[in-house]
Every structure is written in structure tokens, then in C-alpha cells.
Amino acid sequence: MSRTTIRDPRAAAAQGTPAGIVSRLLANAIDFGVVWIIYFAILIAVAAVRFLVERHGFRIEAPNPLVTVVGQWLVVVLYLGSGWSTTGRTVGKTVLGLRVLTADGKPLAPPRAFARALLCASFYPGLLWIIVSPKNAALHDVAFRTQVIYDWSTVPIVETAGPATS
């Protein structure tokens, strides 16, 4: 099922151009929510396993801050890296109609996708570089020669990615 029509003419004209700071921040906020859900699910799963092992008192324990930070960082890297290396999208980018590609318009290979996710998860303020970048590029875009474009199409990237045009 692929989307073929975009009724708003300005939105249609903007397809393929680099996304701005607001769209990307919103997408990241959604992704952050998704990460929290995943992390909470992991906690539930751990509690369930402990309940099954210890056989008494099902409780979800909050891990210490270091574990939480490291755990969440790990989830973010895995979540973002797997999304960008497959469809070029995470849940947040899907909602906002964005897609991550290389600077020459190709899908990201897994190493580059995970490396980008690593940098992104380690240094969130790098996103703010979009504001001043003439190409709407964040720091991790500059570092790994990637771009985030408006792309409302629903076609999987592996089917549609063609040769670079620039």
C-alpha cells in the first residue's frame, strides 16, 4: 500500500527537501516517548522474569540512575540505528513524514546508521546545528554525510531507492 497523492501543493513541493528544526525535534520527541515505552516494557519484562524465578511479590523496581541512563542510551542507539538502517525511519519520523538518507540520496548502510545513532544519542544538542546550517544539517548529519528530508511516501526504502541524482 503506497501513498500516491499529496493534496497540499506546498507540502508536495517540499517533498525531498531537507526537513527543518521543528519537524525533527517533534519527531525526536515522539521517538523519545517510544524509547521510554520500550524501556518500561523492558523493566516489566525483567520484573516478570524475577517474579517467575523468585515466586513472590511482583514489583517493578526502578534501577539506579546510572543503569537507567546507560540502559536508555542503549535502547536509543539500537532503536534509532535499526530504524534508519532499514526503512530510514523511526516511529517519530514516520509520523512527521521524514526519512534519513545519505547526502547523495541513498539509504543508510547499517554501520553508518548505527554510528549516526551513537553520536545522536550521545550528544542531543547536536540537533540544534540545524538552526544555523544552510542545509538543515545536524552535527551527526555533517559528521556522517547524511540528510533528513520530507518524504511522505509510504513506499519501503529498499524498493524505491534509486541511483543518486546529485
Added chain:
Amino acid sequence: MDDITTHAVRVRTLPARRDEPDTVAATARRGADLGIGAATLASRALTSTLDRLWPGSTPDHGAPSITRRVARAATGAALATQSRLLDAAETMEQVAHQTVTTARRVPVVRDVLVGIDASIDRWSERADAETGRREEATLEFLAALVPAMTQAVLERVDLPTLVQQLPLAEIIAAVDLPALLDRLDVPTLLDHVDLDAILDRIDVDAVLDHVDVNRVLDRVDPDRLLDRVGVDRLLDRVGVDRLLDRVGVDRLMDRVDVERLLARVDLDAMMAQVDLGPIVDRVLDDVDIGGIVRESTGSITTDAMDGARISAMRLDGFVARIVDRTLLRSGNRARDVSPPPFEDHTP
């Protein structure tokens, strides 16, 4: 010689019919008989009329007077004498004819007679031509006279009064309409009728005001009427559009009692005849309800998502413009970014 031969043939007379010899005397006899008959009738009519209508006279059914008897006797004697004279003339004519025929066999006489015959023929032809011309003139005169006279008579006749005096009701009552209709060749009749011209002259509304439709319908046998009328041919000749132009449809509809009409329609019976099952099946086959639900919910979701995306896009542009102006950066941002690899971004 050709002339002589031709004329010799012409003077040969055809044998007379035995019962009615074609002689001058026979013709005279017929003329005399006719004249005497007519004179007798006229005389009798005159006498009878005078006897009945002359002021003061009374019809006398008694024995005729001596004078009348003598007059009748004299008439009888005159008729007998005329008959004898005509017999004698006829005999003489036949003898003369026979004599001429016999004499014609003698060559000398025949030559003389041929000359005489030629002369007679010429004068006969002249007579035919002259009389023909006069006949034509007379016929022309009569042809002009009769219409003029008819016109004069019609002008002097008071037709409306005459019509009023006619016992029309009795005449109509005496007419055997079914028999008359049986004898009418309606299709041929319709071929000769200019219906459009007739309709133009009819004030339909006025006619309808005067017609008691129910009474008319009571007297009509529809089957028989339809059998006799070639409906298709009739419709071919009727200018339906012109007819509709003349009919006040609104006025007609005002006179139609719709509720009464509907009250006569048996809806239940009508519905009982309709097999709804296959119709519903066909409708459901044609209508993809699942698809409609999917599309409608999908479009709602898509619309909401598009709204959010467009809002974010505008904010992107807004922020970018502010930053670009602050940094004194000219031109639109990120123009040199490569286009996407996707081709389904059709507006």
C-alpha cells in the same frame, strides 16, 4: 384511287340491329314517344294541380267530363296516326336504303354515289366540328353558370334557420352508429386528415370544460375502439411536441387527485412481486463496504497526520526564515540538496 376506295368503304352501312333499327324514323319515333310522355305527364300534373290548388275548386273524384274524354280519345287517335306514319316512313327509309345498297353494285351508279358520299362525309364532318364547338361553348357556359347559381342560392338560403328546423336529434337517433363505424376505413380516413391543422383550431381548454368525461367513457368500448384505430399510425401523425405545447400541464395536474390515485395503487401487491433478495445481493456485491470503511478511516487518519506534518513544515520555514534574516543570509535554505529517490510525490 385511294380516296375512292376509302370513301367506298365509308359509305358501306353497318347492318341495323334487329330489335331497334338505326333509322331516322326509329329515332323520330323514340323522340316522339318521349315528347308525348313528357307532355302527358305535364298535362296531368297541371290538371291535378289546378284541380287541387285553384282557389275555390274542390277535388273532383267523380267521372271525367265529356270534353276530357273527347280530348283523351283525340290523343289516342293522334298517337295511332303518328305511329302509322312513322311505320310508313320507316318502311320507306329501309326501302330506299336497300335500293341504294343494291344500286351501288352497278359500277356507274357506284361512281356517282361515291362522289355523293364524299360530299356527304365532308358536310357531316363539318357538322360534327361545328356542333362540337357549340357543345363545348355550352358546357363552358354551364360550368360557369352552375357555381354562380349555386352561390346565389346559398346566399339566399338562411342556413342557420334551416339547420334549426332540422330534427337533428331524430336524425342522429336514427343513425346506426356501430354499423356506420363498421363501414368506416379508419386508417385511410386518418391518412386524409391533417390533425395538426385541426388541433390548431381547437380551443382545448374550452372543449374540456364542456366535456363530461365520465359519461363519454361509459359509452366507449375501449377494446373495440383500439382494435379499429391503428395507434402507431395515429401517433406518427400527431405532432406530440405541438400537442404538449397546447396542453396546460399545470392545469391538468391541478385536476389530478394524486392521493386518490395512490389510494388505488396496491403497494403491498407490487412489493410482493419484487424479489428483493437478488437485488440486495447485487447491491452488496457492487458495494465494497469493507473498502469504504477502510478508506474513510484511513483518510481521516491521513488527514490528521497531514495536518500535523504541514504545521511542522510551516514552523520549520518560519524558524529558518528568522534565523536566515538574523544571520543576514539570503536565498532559500538548502536549495542544493539532492532530490529524493522516490517518484510518487505527485501533488
